[in-house]
Amino acid sequence: MKNKRLPGRLTAEMVKRFLFDVKLRMFIILSIALFGLAFQQREVKADIDLEKDVYLFLHASFDLEEKSIEALVANGFSKERIIVATPRNIGKEGDYMAMLWLPPKPDHIKIQQITKVVDVEPEGMIGYWKGVTKEELYTIPLELE
DSSP states (O other): HHHHHHHHHHHHHHHHHHHHHHHHHHHHHHHHHHHHHHHHHHHHHOOOOOTSSSSOOOOOOGGGGHHHHHHHTTTTTTGGEEOOSSSSOOOOOEEEEEEEETTTSOEEEEEEEEEEEEOOOOOTBBBBGGGGGEEEEEEOOOOOO
């Protein structure tokens, strides 16, 4: 009778060991991924001056305003400092620009920092932003449903 149960016990033990190995590997992979995300977010937050305003360019995708703000906040920007950009209200040197990109169906947000602002005559939809020079910093994915 022992001979008949032995293979069954070995099989059950092998299954338990296999499941333990799978769970352990999943835990390790998830830990590495979460550590990487936390490190990446910490790195981004360190580069952001939370005292500066962020001008959000929606490019007529007004339905994505809330989702864009959530993505910016999740990446270290202060919700109170996010301003929807218009042709008339421009930022100042050191402020940030967050631009939904690529219109008309954006899938990410380009983060740029304003490096120079000169007085110009406003022009069409660009308005006073025509006189703003900027430097691209990085992008944030915008997950569309």
